[in-house]
Amino acid sequence: MDFKTKHGLIIDKATAIEAEYQKVMRCPHCGILMDAVPVKFSRLPYERDKEAVTVAFQCVDCENIFLTIYTTDRGRARFAGIVPVCKDDKLHDGLVKISPDFARIHRQSYRAEMRGDSWLAIIGYRTAMEILIKDYAIKVDGAAPEEIKKLSLYSAIGRYMKDELFISADVVRLVGNSNVHFNNELADISFDEFKYYYSIFLTQMGVHYDCKYPPVIRKR
Numbered sequence: 001m002d003f004k005t006k007h008g009l010i011i012d013k014a015t016a017i018e019a020e021y022q023k024v025m026r027c028p029h030c031g032i033l034m035d036a037v038p039v040k041f042s043r044l045p046y047e048r049d050k051e052a053v054t055v056a057f058q059c060v061d062c063e064n065i066f067l068t069i070y071t072t073d074r075g076r077a078r079f080a081g082i083v084p085v086c087k088d089d090k091l092h093d094g095l096v097k098i099s100p101d102f103a104r105i106h107r108q109s110y111r112a113e114m115r116g117d118s119w120l121a122i123i124g125y126r127t128a129m130e131i132l133i134k135d136y137a138i139k140v141d142g143a144a145p146e147e148i149k150k151l152s153l154y155s156a157i158g159r160y161m162k163d164e165l166f167i168s169a170d171v172v173r174l175v176g177n178s179n180v181h182f183n184n185e186l187a188d189i190s191f192d193e194f195k196y197y198y199s200i201f202l203t204q205m206g207v208h209y210d211c212k213y214p215p216v217i218r219k220r
Contacts, residue, residue: 021070021077028084030062030111039065046071053077062111092206094213099135102128118191119179125198126176129153129169132205133160140212165208168201 026033036057046052053070066084070077096103109124130153137143137160148156157169175194178186 022079024057024066024068024079024082027059027062027064028066028082029059029064030114031107032059032061032111034060036060036066049073052080062114092202092209094209095132095136095202095205098139098209099132102132102135105131113191113195122176122179122191122194125195126153126172126179129172129176129198129201130156133157133169136160136205140209165201165204168197168204171197172201 023036025035027036036059038055039058040056042054044052044054051072053072055068055070056065057068058065066082068082069080071080072078091103091106105124105128109121109128112118112124113121133153133156134148134151137148137156138145141160143160151159153173157166157173161169172194175186175189175197178184
């Protein structure tokens with residue numbers, strides 16, 4: 001959960017509470033980091049000398065509403081929950097560092113997924129994977145950028161992805177490519193199944209990175 005410490009909890013003067021609180025900074029609908037706009041506020045008695053406070057926020061990106069719940073005590077408001085529950089979309093820090101473009105397109109695709117635009121999400125995730133594979137080949141495996149630029153995703157997977165990485169990457173490639181065409185021959189493969197293999201690919205790439213750059217190594 002991403003928070004930023006704020007002071008206020010003020011929606012209107014009639015129901016305002018002055019308190020230090022942790023504002024949720026990632027929309028649970030689309031996953032983007034943003035400073036949501038408060039739109040409604042309510043307060044109810046909660047135990048002795050305490051109150052439960054519900055604040056409705058509107059995401060500045062997808063414009064959906066989400067609710068945050070706090071309990072107040074002695075000038076502080078403690079975060080107690082959020083509706084809907086945030087979905088974890090944390091990417092491997094090493095992969096983000098290697099390929100910021102991959103991370104950017106992945107997050108755009110995630111936002112499309114959260115809006116229910118699964119077709120766009122599939123195409124976006126497939127594109128994100130291609131960028132990650134090629135950036136990884138250049139920055140980790142030492143491949144020449146001029147050669148990588150000429151490779152199709154099919155060729156890049158065959159040359160640089162091994163074993164399980166080859167399998168998961170090829171599922172993403174094939175389903176992603178098929179969704180681009182008018183005659184989608186793989187339309188019977190569900191989005192959940194596609195996303196499962198895409199998630200496997202990202203997990204395996206993270207493991208590969210961690211093994212490539214361990215925190216300690218044995219002395220020879």
